[in-house]
Amino acid sequence: xxxxxxxxxxxxxxxxxxxxxxxxxxxxxxxxxxxxxxxxxxxxxxxxxxxxxxxxxxxxxxxxxxxxxxxxxxxxxxxxxxxxxxxxxxxxxxxxxxxxxxxxxxxxxxxxxxxxxxxxxxxxxxxxxxxxxx
Amino acid sequence: xxxxxxxxxxxxxxxxxxxxxxxxxxxxxxxxxxxxxxxxxxxxxxxxxxxxxxxxxxxxxxxxxxxxxxxxxxxxxxxxxxxxxxxxxxxxxxxxxxxxxxxxxxxxxxxxxxxxxxxxxxxxxxxxxxxxxxxxxxxxxxxxxxxxxxxxxxxxxxxxxxxxxxxxxxxxxxxxxxxxxxxxxxxxxxxxxxxxxxxxxxxxxxxxxxxxxxxxxxxxxxxxxxxxxxxxxxxxxxxxxxxxxxx
Numbered sequence: 001x002x003x004x005x006x007x008x009x010x011x012x013x014x015x016x017x018x019x020x021x022x023x024x025x026x027x028x029x030x031x032x033x034x035x036x037x038x039x040x041x042x043x044x045x046x047x048x049x050x051x052x053x054x055x056x057x058x059x060x061x062x063x064x065x066x067x068x069x070x071x072x073x074x075x076x077x078x079x080x081x082x083x084x085x086x087x088x089x090x091x092x093x094x095x096x097x098x099x100x101x102x103x104x105x106x107x108x109x110x111x112x113x114x115x116x117x118x119x120x121x122x123x124x125x126x127x128x129x130x131x132x133x134x
Numbered sequence: 135x136x137x138x139x140x141x142x143x144x145x146x147x148x149x150x151x152x153x154x155x156x157x158x159x160x161x162x163x164x165x166x167x168x169x170x171x172x173x174x175x176x177x178x179x180x181x182x183x184x185x186x187x188x189x190x191x192x193x194x195x196x197x198x199x200x201x202x203x204x205x206x207x208x209x210x211x212x213x214x215x216x217x218x219x220x221x222x223x224x225x226x227x228x229x230x231x232x233x234x235x236x237x238x239x240x241x242x243x244x245x246x247x248x249x250x251x252x253x254x255x256x257x258x259x260x261x262x263x264x265x266x267x268x269x270x271x272x273x274x275x276x277x278x279x280x281x282x283x284x285x286x287x288x289x290x291x292x293x294x295x296x297x298x299x300x301x302x303x304x305x306x307x308x309x310x311x312x313x314x315x316x317x318x319x320x321x322x323x324x325x326x327x328x329x330x331x332x333x334x335x336x337x338x339x340x341x342x343x344x345x346x347x348x349x350x351x352x353x354x355x356x357x358x359x360x361x362x363x364x365x366x367x368x369x370x371x372x373x374x375x376x377x378x379x380x381x
Contacts, residue, residue, distance in 0.1 A: 022228040029236065065352045072350050094355040096365045098375055103350070105379050112372050115355070121369055 008130050010035040012058035017041075017048045017074065018092075019066040023115075027061055027092065030119050034126065045069025049077055052084055064093035064100070072104060079108045088129050092117065143170050192331040202324055210321070213314045220307045230300035234293040241286045241293075248279045 014036055018024045024041045031039055040055070042048035044066040052060070060078065064071040071091060078084045088110040096114050104112055110132075111125040143151075147170060154163040255272040258264045264272065347353045359367045366372050 020225075022225055022232070025229070025232050029232070033239075064350070065354060070350055070352065095352060096356045096359065096367075096372075097351055097353065098364055098366060100351050101366065101372060101375055102379065105376060105381060112376060114366060114369055114372050117369065 009058075011038050012036070013056060014039045014059045014061065015042060015048060015051060015055070015057045017044065017060065017062040017066070017071065019043050019063065023063065023092075027122075030122050031061075033119070034123060043068075045071065045074030045077065048074055052078065052087070053081070057087060060087055060089045061092055062089060064091060064095040064104075072100075072107060075104065075107045075109055088133060090125060090129060092122075188333070195331065205317075205321055205324065209317050213317050216310045216314055220310055223303045223307055227300045227303040231297050234296040234300070238290055238293050241290055245279075245283055245286055248275070248282060251275055252279050 014031060016024050016027050016031070016039060018027070018041075021043075024043075028039050028041070040051065040057075042051055045062075046068040048060070048062070049069070051057070060074075062071040062074055069077075071093060075089050075091070078087055078089060089108070090111040090113065091104055091109050092113045092115065094115040101112055110129045113121055113125055147166065151163055151166050154160075154166060252272065252275045255264065255268055255275065258268065259272060356362060356365045359365050366375060
C-alpha cells in the first residue's frame with residue numbers, strides 16, 4: 001500500500017506515543033486500517049524510551065506536548081542513541097509554530113503532521129517516509 | 135524642587151533660630167526649620183497623604199469585597215472540577231464512539247467479503263454466461279449474503295445509534311464551559327479593578343502579547359492562527375515550510 005512494489009513490511013513494530021488515550025486509539029485504528037498490526041502504545045517519552053531500547057521497534061509516531069518527556073526530546077534522544085537513531089519518527093501534534101517545525105526538522109524528524117489531521121494525510125506522510133527510506 | 139532648595143531664610147528667622155538653640159528650645163527650633171522648609175514639605179505631605187488615603191481605601195475595599203474571597207476559595211476550585219468533568223465526559227464520548235466504530239469495521243468488512251464472493255458469478259449471470267451448477271452456487275451465495283446483510287445491518291444500526299447518543303456530551307460540556315467562561319470574565323474584572331485601584335493601567339500592558347509558552351515553545355492548539363504570523367495554518371503550510379527547508 002505504501003510503495004508500488006508492496007515492499008513495505010506491514011508487520012513492522014510501530015510505537016504510538018501520545019498522552020491522550022483517545023488519540024492513541026485513533027492513530028492505532030488508522031494504522032490498522034492501513035494494514036499495520038504490530039502496534040504498541042506509550043503515554044510519554046519517559047515510557048517510550050525504555051520500550052524502544054529493548055523493543056526492536058521499526059517506526060515511531062509521537063505527539064509533541066506530553067507531561068514528562070516531550071515528543072521533541074524523545075526525538076532527540078532517539079537520534080542520539082546509536083541503537084535507535086535509524087528509526088523513522090513521525091510527529092503528530094497540535095504544536096503549530098513555525099519555529100517548532102524547524103526545531104523538529106533540525107532534530108531529525110521524518111514527517112510532521114499538525115492536528116487536526118485526516119486519515120489521508122497520515123497515509124500520504126507514511127508513504128513519503130518509507131518511500132524515502134527505500 | 136531644585137529651585138526651592140535655594141530658599142533663603144530671613145535674618146529675623148535666623149536670629150530666632152539661634153535664640154531657640156541657645157535657650158535649649160530644640161522643639162521650637164525644629165518647628166521653625168520645618169516652617170522655613172514648608173513650601174516643599176506641604177506639597178509633599180499633601181501628596182503622601184493623598185496616596186495613603188487611596189491605599190487605605192483600596193485595602194478596605196478589598197477586605198469588604200467578599201466576592202473576591204469566594205472566587206478564590208469556592209468558584210475557582212469549582213471551575214477546576216467542572217473542567218475536569220469536561221475532560222472526562224469528552225473522553226468517555228470519544229471512547230464510546232470508537233467502541234461502536236471499531237465494532238462496525240469488522241461487520242462492514244464481512245459484508246464486503248461476501249459481496250466479493252458473489253460478484254464473479256453475478257457478473258457472469260449479467261453477461262448470460264452462467265451454467266446451472268454455477269447458478270445454484272450463486273443462489274447459495276446470494277442467500278447467505280442477504281441473510282447476513284439483514285442481520286448485520288440491524289447491528290450496524292444499533293451501533294450507529296450508540297455513536298449518535300455518545301454526542302450528547304456537547305450539550306452538557308457546552309453548558310459547563312459557558313459557566314467557566316462567566317467565571318473567568320468575573321475574575322478578569324476583579325483583577326482589572328485591583329490594577330486600577332493600585333493605580334496601574336491595565337490598558338498600558340494590553341499590547342498584543344503572545345501567550346506564555348512552555349518548554350520547547352509548547353503552546354498547544356492555536357485557536358487564532360489567522361491572526362498569527364508565527365504559526366502555520368494547516369498541513370499545507372507545514373509541508374511548504376518543510377520543503378523550503380529541503381525536506
